[in-house]
Amino acid sequence: MSSHHIVRDDQEPALIIANGEACSAELLGQLLEWSPLVIVLDSAIERVLELGIKIDVLLGDFDRGFDADYYKERQYPIEIVYAPNQEKTDLEKAFDYLIEKEHKAANVIWATGKRADHTITNITNIVAYRNKLKIVILDDHSKVFLLPSSFEKWYPQNTILSLIPIGKVSGISTQNLFYPLQEEVLTIGYRTGSSNHVTQDGIVSITHNEGDLLLMECWD
Structure with missing residues (x-):
């Protein structure tokens, strides 16, 4: 899969790739085309590398053994963000990262399917980011977002x-x-x-x- 399209001034939503059920290549390609920044959670990195996607940020607690040089060689340049806070999920840490970098919006894929507890947590946790980050969770069957009043x-x-x-x-x-x-x-x-x-x-x-x-x- 080709590298993603770069949009000036980060006006388009960043793309976060979690570690749930993979979406279709068509949906992934559409989102990559307009994403100025691609963040991958560490648990999904090997699956993502197999697709040949250009990654900007690799984020997680890296608690399963981690060789930073290996990923830097395969994805140079790449920012590796160590986020060890066990009180938050890796997806929440990715949201926090985007807020710190003053991004305004994020699309999230691979956040549903597989484990039901992860799916429920990923969907419901977006309410904590009201007024901080516009978040949309997508898969091949649904698009989920928090409504304004x-x-x-x-x-x-x-x-x-x-x-x-x-x-x-x-x-x-x-x-x-x-x-x-x-x-x-x-x-x-x-x-x-x-x-x-x-x-x-x-x-x-x-x-x-x-x-x-x-x-x-x-x-x-």
């Missing part, structure tokens, strides 16, 4: 949209969804907005008053 986007008819609350979310209202909500409450484990869909081609509007609400754009 007021959200509008054009979608084609029958697009599957799921509203997933992290904890309790109140005052949710929607327009142009088949199962409408009007000043309602969703609570994880009790009531969510899973598998809703767009009524007709056009703008979908979603607002909420309090809480952290994820939107999942889904396709089979």
